[in-house]
Amino acid sequence: MLGIMTGTPRERARAQTMAEITRIGCQQLIEHGAAGLSLRAVARELGVVSSAVYRYVASRDDLLTLLLVDAYNELGDAVDNAVAEVQQRDGFDSGRAQFRALARAVRGWAVAEPARYALLFGSPVPDYHAPAEQTVGPGTRVIVTLMHIIESSYRTGDLTQPVSIPAASLPATLRRDFDRIRGQFEFEVPDAVIARGLLVWSALFGAVSFDVFDQYGTDTFTDRGILFDHHIDMLADSLGLS
Amino acid sequence: MLGIMTGTPRERARAQTMAEITRIGCQQLIEHGAAGLSLRAVARELGVVSSAVYRYVASRDDLLTLLLVDAYNELGDAVDNAVAEVQQRDGFDSGRAQFRALARAVRGWAVAEPARYALLFGSPVPDYHAPAEQTVGPGTRVIVTLMHIIESSYRTGDLTQPVSIPAASLPATLRRDFDRIRGQFEFEVPDAVIARGLLVWSALFGAVSFDVFDQYGTDTFTDRGILFDHHIDMLADSLGLS
DNA sequence: AACAAAAGAGAGCGCCGCTCTTGACAAGCT
DNA sequence: AGCTTGTCAAGAGCGGCGCTCTCTTTTGTT
Numbered sequence: 001m002l003g004i005m006t007g008t009p010r011e012r013a014r015a016q017t018m019a020e021i022t023r024i025g026c027q028q029l030i031e032h033g034a035a036g037l038s039l040r041a042v043a044r045e046l047g048v049v050s051s052a053v054y055r056y057v058a059s060r061d062d063l064l065t066l067l068l069v070d071a072y073n074e075l076g077d078a079v080d081n082a083v084a085e086v087q088q089r090d091g092f093d094s095g096r097a098q099f100r101a102l103a104r105a106v107r108g109w110a111v112a113e114p115a116r117y118a119l120l121f122g123s124p125v126p127d128y129h130a131p132a133e134q135t136v137g138p139g140t141r142v143i144v145t146l147m148h149i150i151e152s153s154y155r156t157g158d159l160t161q162p163v164s165i166p167a168a169s170l171p172a173t174l175r176r177d178f179d180r181i182r183g184q185f186e187f188e189v190p191d192a193v194i195a196r197g198l199l200v201w202s203a204l205f206g207a208v209s210f211d212v213f214d215q216y217g218t219d220t221f222t223d224r225g226i227l228f229d230h231h232i233d234m235l236a237d238s239l240g241l242s
Numbered sequence: 243m244l245g246i247m248t249g250t251p252r253e254r255a256r257a258q259t260m261a262e263i264t265r266i267g268c269q270q271l272i273e274h275g276a277a278g279l280s281l282r283a284v285a286r287e288l289g290v291v292s293s294a295v296y297r298y299v300a301s302r303d304d305l306l307t308l309l310l311v312d313a314y315n316e317l318g319d320a321v322d323n324a325v326a327e328v329q330q331r332d333g334f335d336s337g338r339a340q341f342r343a344l345a346r347a348v349r350g351w352a353v354a355e356p357a358r359y360a361l362l363f364g365s366p367v368p369d370y371h372a373p374a375e376q377t378v379g380p381g382t383r384v385i386v387t388l389m390h391i392i393e394s395s396y397r398t399g400d401l402t403q404p405v406s407i408p409a410a411s412l413p414a415t416l417r418r419d420f421d422r423i424r425g426q427f428e429f430e431v432p433d434a435v436i437a438r439g440l441l442v443w444s445a446l447f448g449a450v451s452f453d454v455f456d457q458y459g460t461d462t463f464t465d466r467g468i469l470f471d472h473h474i475d476m477l478a479d480s481l482g483l484s
Numbered sequence: 485a486a487c488a489a490a491a492g493a494g495a496g497c498g499c500c501g502c503t504c505t506t507g508a509c510a511a512g513c514t
Numbered sequence: 515a516g517c518t519t520g521t522c523a524a525g526a527g528c529g530g531c532g533c534t535c536t537c538t539t540t541t542g543t544t
Contacts, residue, residue: 033368122365206448
């Protein structure tokens with residue numbers, strides 16, 4: 001981060017306007033959802049005529065991509081910070097505490113930013129396809145961090161549960177997929193651990209989505225955070241985290 | 243179902259037009275998503291001027307509610323049929339097979355109807371609030387069926403896993419919530435079973451959502467159905483289903 | 485001071501949800 | 515049969531949308 005005193009004045013002005021556009025766009029997203037994100041409204045808020053915004057952003061979809069990457073990174077930062085804090089406090093062999101911190105960071109961010117969470121993990125925006133080269137990196141940060149926690153617990157021998165499952169029970173195609181994943185992300189853990197990790201990953205976001213998207217009725221749980229914490233404990237059990 | 247030969251000719255014509263509108267609306271939903279559902283397009287497709295549609299449907303949101311209830315019921319029917327088939331084939335004490343059938347029915351319908359699945363379990367549609375009196379009934383069918391399967395397995399003593407967890411470890415607020423749920427749906431099972439059931443419920447839809455909403459990369463798994471089946475097996479294990 | 489690049493302004497195209505008014509038509513009652 | 519009542523389609527119109535095109539103003543550089 002070199003600050004805003006970089007490059008020519010023109011470039012600085014442009015960077016500042018770009019930042020304003022993403023800020024306003026983020027606000028629009030929060031207030032009216034992804035479908036209601038309107039370049040005209042952004043222009044109005046920016047105090048500029050609608051066509052002027054196209055000098056900065058190629059299209060509505062382009063702005064959406066900016067907001068998508070922004071949101072992925074903010075979630076990733078929140079998760080990484082929460083996990084790092086636990087690592088500093090409780091040491092690196094605190095797998096269960098790290099997992100709890102990760103899960104609660106995800107839910108915390110999702111509850112605080114439901115519209116942006118919906119953009120990342122809800123229904124795909126119709127006729128919008130996220131450009132892979134910009135989104136895969138930020139988009140995989142949470143699962144990478146989760147797998148690192150699990151791998152670390154496995155290395156130190158603190159992971160008990162999934163290893164007991166015989167690897168032979170896995171279909172061959174799945175074993176090949178897991179091999180590829182193991183190579184790509186350098187996870188040195190057996191198949192059963194990868195399988196559990198993926199299940200816990202999707203279960204975690206399932207729980208968060210049910211919460212944020214209001215799938216439980218409005219009045220069935222007095223405090224959804226408590227329900228979530230209990231879910232997290234059960235998931236940690238199923239991972240065998242200590 | 244009394245067929246279409248009911249009431250005055252007027253009523254019959256109206257019912258037929260209504261059916262056409264929901265059919266076209268469903269098509270629109272599939273093609274352009276919930277946000278792109280357009281009454282004008284429905285009118286065009288129906289061969290009628292846009293304002294005429296308002297004689298049948300009060301608003302865009304009203305049409306959305308119709309489609310929502312329709313989708314909930316179609317999913318509910320698919321699940322109930324799949325479970326009933328297993329019950330007839332394998333008897334009523336086949337908890338694990340029934341659970342597998344339920345899960346695969348959910349995923350099967352979701353994969354076949356991604357847009358309608360997104361309407362039910364994806365991001366909430368902005369500025370749209372589903373009227374509770376029309377949607378809660380159809381919307382709870384899957385979890386009710388799931389809980390019945392679990393309850394039945396618990397009654398016959400085939401459920402081993404969750405009962406071992408001491409109920410005292412649950413927070414008091416959660417125990418009260420579970421009491422209310424137990425009363426409301428007449429589930430005669432201990433707290434730990436309800437907790438596991440809810441976790442499996444959200445995990446199931448988490449797995450389906452990750453699949454349908456393309457959260458795994460496009461090329462990381464050769465056959466997502468196989469991955470899903472394995473997830474389901476692990477979930478059945480965590481329930482203690484035999 | 486002159487100039488080219490960058491940025492804003494404005495008009496316009498076709499789309500959208502939704503409202504209001506008008507006129508055609510059919511059902512039911514006297 | 516005649517008349518009222520209710521149903522329905524049509525059309526114009528409002529403001530908003532994404533996006534494009536052209537024209538003018540600003541701005542940094544030479």
